[in-house]
Amino acid sequence: MKKELKIMxxxxxxxxLNIACLSTFGQENKKVSDSLLKSxxxxxxxxxxxELMADKPGIxxxxxxxxxxxxxxxxxxxxxxxLNSSPYIYVDGIPVRYSRAxxxxxxxxxxxRFSFINPNDIKSVKLAKxxxxxxxxxxxxxxxxxxxxxxxxxxxxxxxxxxxKFGLLTANYNVNRMGAGxxxxxxxxxxxxxxxxxxxxxxxxxFDPANPMYNGNTNWMRLxxxxxxxxxxxxxxxGGDGDAxxxxxxxxxxxxxxxxxxxxxxxxxxFNLDYKLSPKIEISNNLAYTHAATNxxxxxxxxxxxxxxxxxxxxxxxxxxxxSPSGQLTKQLADADTLGKSNPLALVDNMYNSNEDNxxxxxxxxxxLLAPQTFLHSSFVFNYMSLTEKQYRPKxxxxxxxxxxxxxxxxxxxxxxxxxxxxxxxTGKFGANNRYSAKAGLSIxxxxxxxxxxxxxxxxxxxxxxxxxxxxxxxxxxxxxxxxLSLYMRGDVDFLNRINLAANLNIEGSSNFGxxxxxxxYPGVKAVADLFExxxxxxxxxxxxxxxxxxxxxxxxYQYNLYYAAxxxxxxxxxxxxxxxxxxxxxxxxxxxxxxxxxxxKNRLTVDAGYYYKATSDLITRRAVPIELGLDQQFENSGKMxxxxxxxxxxxxxxxxxxxxWLIYGNISTLKNKVKALHNGxxxxxxxxxxxxxxxxxxxxxxxxYKVLGVFANQADVNLQKAxxxxxxxxxxxxxxxxxxxxxNEQDRQVIGSALPKAFGNFGTALSYKKLSFNALFTxxxxxxxxxxxxxxxxxxxxYSNQSPDVEGRWMxxxxxxxxxxxxxxxxxxxxxxxxDLWLEKGTFLRLKNITVSYxxxxxxxxxxxxxxxxYVTGENLATFTKYSGFDPEVVSTPDPMLRGIDFGxxxxxxxxxxxxxxxx
Numbered sequence: 073m074k075k076e077l078k079i080m081x082x083x084x085x086x087x088x089l090n091i092a093c094l095s096t097f098g099q100e101n102k103k104v105s106d107s108l109l110k111s112x113x114x115x116x117x118x119x120x121x122x123e124l125m126a127d128k129p130g131i132x133x134x135x136x137x138x139x140x141x142x143x144x145x146x147x148x149x150x151x152x153x154x155l156n157s158s159p160y161i162y163v164d165g166i167p168v169r170y171s172r173a174x175x176x177x178x179x180x181x182x183x184x185r186f187s188f189i190n191p192n193d194i195k196s197v198k199l200a201k202x203x204x205x206x207x208x209x210x211x212x213x214x215x216x217x218x219x220x221x222x223x224x225x226x227x228x229x230x231x232x233x234x235x236x237k238f239g240l241l242t243a244n245y246n247v248n249r250m251g252a253g254x255x256x257x258x259x260x261x262x263x264x265x266x267x268x269x270x271x272x273x274x275x276x277x278x279f280d281p282a283n284p285m286y287n288g289n290t291n292w293m294r295l296x297x298x299x300x301x302x303x304x305x306x307x308x309x310x311g312g313d314g315d316a317x318x319x320x321x322x323x324x325x326x327x328x329x330x331x332x333x334x335x336x337x338x339x340x341x342x343f344n345l346d347y348k349l350s351p352k353i354e355i356s357n358n359l360a361y362t363h364a365a366t367n368x369x370x371x372x373x374x375x376x377x378x379x380x381x382x383x384x385x386x387x388x389x390x391x392x393x394x395x396s397p398s399g400q401l402t403k404q405l406a407d408a409d410t411l412g413k414s415n416p417l418a419l420v421d422n423m424y425n426s427n428e429d430n431x432x433x434x435x436x437x438x439x440x441l442l443a444p445q446t447f448l449h450s451s452f453v454f455n456y457m458s459l460t461e462k463q464y465r466p467k468x469x470x471x472x473x474x475x476x477x478x479x480x481x482x483x484x485x486x487x488x489x490x491x492x493x494x495x496x497x498x499t500g501k502f503g504a505n506n507r508y509s510a511k512a513g514l515s516i517x518x519x520x521x522x523x524x525x526x527x528x529x530x531x532x533x534x535x536x537x538x539x540x541x542x543x544x545x546x547x548x549x550x551x552x553x554x555x556x557l558s559l560y561m562r563g564d565v566d567f568l569n570r571i572n573l574a575a576n577l578n579i580e581g582s583s584n585f586g587x588x589x590x591x592x593x594y595p596g597v598k599a600v601a602d603l604f605e606x607x608x609x610x611x612x613x614x615x616x617x618x619x620x621x622x623x624x625x626x627x628x629x630y631q632y633n634l635y636y637a638a639x640x641x642x643x644x645x646x647x648x649x650x651x652x653x654x655x656x657x658x659x660x661x662x663x664x665x666x667x668x669x670x671x672x673x674k675n676r677l678t679v680d681a682g683y684y685y686k687a688t689s690d691l692i693t694r695r696a697v698p699i700e701l702g703l704d705q706q707f708e709n710s711g712k713m714x715x716x717x718x719x720x721x722x723x724x725x726x727x728x729x730x731x732x733x734w735l736i737y738g739n740i741s742t743l744k745n746k747v748k749a750l751h752n753g754x755x756x757x758x759x760x761x762x763x764x765x766x767x768x769x770x771x772x773x774x775x776x777x778y779k780v781l782g783v784f785a786n787q788a789d790v791n792l793q794k795a796x797x798x799x800x801x802x803x804x805x806x807x808x809x810x811x812x813x814x815x816x817n818e819q820d821r822q823v824i825g826s827a828l829p830k831a832f833g834n835f836g837t838a839l840s841y842k843k844l845s846f847n848a849l850f851t852x853x854x855x856x857x858x859x860x861x862x863x864x865x866x867x868x869x870x871x872y873s874n875q876s877p878d879v880e881g882r883w884m885x886x887x888x889x890x891x892x893x894x895x896x897x898x899x900x901x902x903x904x905x906x907x908x909d910l911w912l913e914k915g916t917f918l919r920l921k922n923i924t925v926s927y928x929x930x931x932x933x934x935x936x937x938x939x940x941x942x943x944y945v946t947g948e949n950l951a952t953f954t955k956y957s958g959f960d961p962e963v964v965s966t967p968d969p970m971l972r973g974i975d976f977g978x979x980x981x982x983x984x985x986x987x988x989x990x991x992x993x
Contacts, residue, residue, distance in 0.1 A: 118191040119304065119325055120184060121161075121220055126921055127849055129680075129721040129739035130201050131159075131216070132832045136964035137243065137979040139329035140336045140366035140427070142184040143964065145170060147201050147216030149715030149745045149828070150772045150969045151661050151688040153755060154707075156625040157969035159216040160209065163189060164358050166433065166453050166491070167212060167517075171967040173552070173627055174523060177425060177463045177481055179760065180372030180966050180976065188362035188431045188457075190323045190340040192235060192306040195223045201684075203619025203663035207596030210558055210578040213621030214661040214688065222358070224344050225310045225317030231939065233308040237988030241300030243330035243980050245293050245380065245959070248876050249866065252289045252389040255874050259387075262869070265884070266898045277410065278387075284399050288391045292383035295392060296420045300328040300982060316347035330982050331369060331379065332420040338364035352441040360433040367426045369419065371978035372965070373760025375865060376471060379419040380977050384866065385873035386413045408471045411872035418469025422534075424462075431457040446498045449513075453491040460484050466534040476529045480539050485523035492516050495560075505569050511562040521552040552627055555583040569607070572600040582624045586631035586654025589709075594620045609674045615682075616666040622658035626692060630656060630707045649704050656707055661688040667719070676725040686715040695752050710751035713772060717742040731842050738835030745771045745828050757970045762859055762907050763821065764970045771826040773970035775859055777907035778821060779808040783894055786886035792816055794902065803883035803895025804902040805910075816903070824909040827973025830855025834921070843928040851921045853961070858915040859907070860958050862977030868905035869896035915973065917954035917961040923947045939992040948984040 118124055122143040125133045134144040150157050158170035172185055198219040200206055206213035250258060256279070263273045273279060278286045303326050310319040323340040345357040370377045392415060394404045405422075408414050437451035465479040495513025502508065528542035557580065564574035578594040596619030603612040628634075634650035667682025691711030697703050721739035747766050755766040756776060765776035784790050787802045792809060794800060795817035810820040836849035866876040881891035894904040926944035954961045960980035965971055 119302075119327065121186055121189050121191060121194060121197060121218075122184075124191060124194065124197050125199075125218070126851060127737075127834050127836060128197070128199050129833065130719050130741050131199055131218075132741075132829065132853070133851075134962050134964055135981055136962075137330070137960060137981040138181065138371050138964075139327065139331070139334040139368055139979075140183050141368070141964060142171060142182045142186075142967075144967070144972070145218075147199070148663075148684055148686055148717065148741075149743050151214050151686060151713060151715065152623050152659055152691065152969055153711065153713075153766050153772065154692050154694070155623050155659060156967075157215055158967060159218050160212045161186065161218050161220065163220045163433070164222055164435065165451070166435065166455060166489075168455075169625075173521065174483075174485060174550075177461060177483070178368075178370045178372060179374045180964075180978075181368060181370075181425075182964075182967055183366060183368075183427050183429075185457075187338045187364035187429070188340065188360060188433065189220060189222075190306065190321065190325075190342070192308065192323060193222045193321050193340070193342050194220055196221045202598070202665050203617045203621075204574060204576060204596035204598040205619070206621040206661075206663060207594045207619030208560070208562065208576050208578060209621060210560075210580040210594045211556075211582055211592055211622035211624030211658045213594070213619075214623040214659060222342065222344060223308070223310065223319050223321075224346060225312040225319045227312045227314060227317070230309055230311040232993040233306075233990060234993075235304075235306045235988065235990040237302070237304045237986050239302030239984050239986035241302060241328070241330055241982035241984050243297065243300075243959075243982045245297045245330075245980075247293065247380075247384040247866070248878075249384050249874050250388075250877055252387075254877065254880075255387055256389055258875070258880065259872065262872070262896050262898075265896050278389075284395050284401075285391065286387075286389055288389055290388050290391055292386050292388065292392075292416050293380075296332050296379050296383050296416050297330060298328075298332055300330045302327045302984065302986065304988075312346075316345070318346075319344040329368075329979065331979050333379075333424060334368050334979075336364070336366045338362060354439045356435075356437040356439070358433065358435045360431075362431045363429075365426065365428045367424055369423075369425065372976045373762075373861075375760075375976075376473065377414065377419055377423065377465070378977065379416050380979070381862065381865065382414050382419060383416040384977075385875070386416060387411055387872075387874060392417045405469050407469055412471060413873070414471045415469035418466070422466050422468065423470060424464055426462050427459060428461075429457060429459040431455065442496075445500050446496070448494070448496050450494040451492070453489070453493075456486065456488045458484070458486045462537075464537040468534050476545075478531050478534065478542065479527065479529050479545075480531065480537060480542060481525075481527045482539055483523055483525040485521065487521050488519070490518045505567075507566045509562075509564055511560075513560055515556075515558045515560075517556040517558075519554045519556070521550075523548075523550045525549075553583075556624075557581040569605055570602045572598075574598045574600075576619075580622075580624070582658065584624055584626045584631070585656055585658065586652065588655045589631075589657025592622050592624070592658050592660070594622060596620065609672075611669070611671040613669045614666075615668070618662065618664050621661050621663065623661070623688075624658040626656065626658070626707070628707075647702065649702075651703060651706065653706060653708060655709075656692065657690060657709060659688055659692055659709070660690050661686055676728055678723045679721075681718070681720045683718050684716060688713045688715075691750075693750060693752050693755065708752075710749075711766075712748040713746065714748055715743060715745045717744060733838075733840045735838045736836070737838075738833065740831055740833040742831045743829060747772055755970070757968065759966065759968075759971050759974065760861055760976060762861055762974050765823065766970060767823065770823050771828050773827060773972055774823045775825045775827070775857060775907075775912060775973075776821050777824050777909065778816075779824060780908045780910050781806040781808055783883050783889065783892060785883075785889045800902055801895070802886060803897075805894050805904050805908070807906075807908070825857030825859070825912045827856055827858070827915075829853045829915075843930065845924075845926050847922070847924045847926075848920070849922040850918060852916075852918045854916050856915040856973060858913050858956060858958065858961065858963055859974045860911050860913050860956075862959075862975055863913075863957060864905065864907075864911040867893060868900060869894075870898065870900040870905055913956050913958070915954075915956055915961045915963070917952055917956065919949065919953070919962075920947075920951040921949065923950060937993060941989070941991050943989045944987075946984075946986040946988070948986070949981045950983055 132146045161168045200217040306323040308321040321342045326337040328335045342360040348354050375381045394402050433455040435453040440448045461483045463481040467478050493515035497511040499509040526547040527545045529545045531541035559579040562576040566572045575597045580592045598617030600615045633652045635646040636649040638645045663686045665684040670679045689712050690709035693711050694705035719741045723737045727734040763776040764773045784802050793815045807816045831854040834851045839846045882893040883890040883895045924946040929941045958975045963975045965974040
C-alpha cells in the first residue's frame, strides 16, 4: 500500500509540474482541483463530447434539440464560404472531420459523427485556437482544432468503475395558433376574401355542422409530442503493473426524443493498452468499436412533411382517425385532408428516417528511447466507418408531392483512413535554468469515401418498406479519395524560467489540388515573457504569436478536366463540365494573437485576457463562365475575410480549505467578422426561400431580404409595382425601394441582420463541502439575429393552414387596415411572404445550462471492497432567459457557414432531469 501511495504521489507531482510548464506557453495555470470541480457538472449528463465543451472559453457550442443531430461549433469566427468551417477533431491523435460531406436525406438534419466517443472514456478535451497551435495542423487548422485524449491504464491492480444514469426529457411545443372555432371562422372569411361567394362557402363540407369529420377539437401537437427518456450504462476496467497498463470499457446509451418516432441508441467498446517490450521500447495500442442507430423526422425547410409544423397548422376541428358511415370514430388513420394537409400521426408513426453506423478505430504506436531524453516514435492508424441511411414515405396520410405517391430511399456510404506517422523528439537543458525541446516528423495519410444511393417511388402498396418495388427515380455512385503528406518541425526554448520562444513549420502536400497549388507552407511563432520568476506566488505573463494555417477541404476533383454523364436521345454520353484549374490552392489564414495571464494569491485568482485577428485570403469562390461554353462555374482563389475579437476569462478560488472549496469562473469572447474582398462578386445562398449573402464589408452569411416599411392602407397609396410590372394592391406590404425605380424585385434586397454573435461565453460556480458538491453552469450569447421562418409561416396566410391568432389583425379593407399584417391572399401573389426583416428577431439569451448536486457516500469498514460510491442529480436546460419567440434561441440549421441562424421550428433543447450513480471497486 505504501509503495502504491508513493507512486500515486509521484504521479500527482509530475502532473502538477506539467501544468506549471504549460504556463510557459501562455496557457492557464490552475490547480488540478479547479478543473476537476468544473468537470463534474459537465460530465454528469453528457452523451457526446460537444457537451464537454460547454464551459470552454473561445468556442461557441450551439446544441440541437433534434435527436442525434450534431451541434454547431465555431472557434474565432468563420473563415470559408464554400469549404468546411468546423474545427477538426483529433481523437488520440487521429484526425476526424467534424461535419460529413454528404448531404442529408432531409433538408437540414446533420447526424452526429462522434457517437464513437463515449464521454465516460474521455480523459481530457483541449482547444487549439492560437496561431502557433493551428499552424501545427497545416491545411486543417484554419477553423481551429479540438484534441480529445481517452483514458488509459494506471499502476495498480484492476480497478472497476460502473456508472449508470437515468433521465426524463421534457420540451415545450406550444405554438400560438387558433382553436377549432376560431380557425373555422377565420377560414370562412379567408374564402370570402379570396373570391368565394357566401353560397359556395356554405356548401363547403368543412362548414357542415352535421358532419362529425369537421366538428372535432384535436390538439395535434399533443398527439406527436411526448416526454423522452434517457438511460446510460458504462463499465470501465483499468490497471497496470509497471510494464503494462490497460483500460477496457463498454457502454450502452438509449435516448428517446420529445417527438414521437425519434430515438437514438449506441454501443461503445474501447481497449487501450500500453506496455514495455524492453527498457527502451514501449508500445501503445488503441482499439474501439461503435454501433449507433438513430430515428428522426424532418425538422427543417420541407414544411410539407415537418410534423411539428403540420401539427401547428392543421385544422383542429379535424380528427386523426376516420369516421364510419354511421358517424362513429374508428381506429383507421385518416388520409390527407381536403384543405391540403397531411396527417401528423402519419409523419411520426408511419414515415420514418433512420441512420445506422458502425465504426472501427485502431492504432499502434512504438516509442523508442534512442538516447537520454531522445525518442523516436512511429504510429500506424486505421479507421473505418459504414453508414446506412433509409427513408420510407408511405401514401396514407401524406399529401402527394408532385409525381411522388410513395418513396423509398437508401444510401450505403463508408469512410476509411490509413495514417502513418514517424517523429523524433528531444528535450534537454543548457545552463542552469534554460530548457529546450525539439520535434521533427513525417506523416502520410490516405483517405477514401464511397457511397451508393438509390430512390424508388410509387410502389404498389404501403405494406412494405422495400426497394424491391416501385420505379427507379434516381441513383448515384460517388467516390472521393485524397492523399496528404506532411513534413513538420517544432521547437521551443525556455530561458531563465521567464522567457519562452517557440516556433514550428509544417510543409504539406494535398492531392485535392493541382500541381501549381498542391504544396502549402504553414509556419508559426510565439513568445511568452513572465514578469516574475515562476516560482513566485504572483505571476504576470505576456504573450504574442502568429501562425499560418490553411483549409484544404476542397472536394470534387476541380484540378482535373471533368466529364459528366448525359442522356442523348436515349443513348448514354458525356460532356465536358469542368476545365482543370491546376492553380487552385488551399485557403490560407493568418492568425495574430496576444495577451496576458495574471495569477495571484498562489493561483487562487487567474485572469487571462487576449486579442486575436484572423485574416483569411485565397478564399475559394466560383467564377462564372459564358453560358455558351456549357461549363459549370469554375473554382478559383479570389476572396478575403477577417475575424477579430477579445477573449477574457477569470477563475477565482474564493475558498480553498481542506473540507471546503468554492470556485467561480467565467469567460467572454467577442467576434467581429467581415468579408473584405470578393473578386467574383457577392455570393447569395438560399434554403427554404431564405437568402443569405457574402458581401464585401458585411458579416459572412448575413441575412439578405427586404425591409418592410408598412402596409398600403388603400389603393390610392399604392406607388410600387411588382417585378412583372403589375401594381401592388391595398393591403400589401410596402417594401423599401432600394434603387428607387418604383419596381420591387431582387435588386431591392439588402442586408437585414446577421446570425453571428457579437459576444458569447459562459460562467459558473463549483462548491464542495466534505463529500458534497454543487455545480452550476450558465451559457449566453449576445447580439445575434435569428430568422424565424416558422413564425413567418404562421403569419403568411397563403393557403388553408391554421395560423397565429395575430392574423385576425390583418388588413381587410381601407376602413379596417388592421395592426400591421398584410392582406390574406391565396398563393401569395404579391410576395407578402418574401423573406424580410419582419421575421428577424434578436437571439440573445442566457441559459442555465447545467446544475448538479453530487454526494460521495461514506462506506463502512465492512464494505472496503468498494473504493467509492457517488450519487448525483443533474438538471440541464432548466431555464432560458430570452426575448426570442421561437421554441429555442439555440438554432442549428446546416453546417454551411452561410446558412446559420435560420429557425424552421426544430425540436427545442429538452429540459432534462437526470439521476445517476458511480461505484468504484
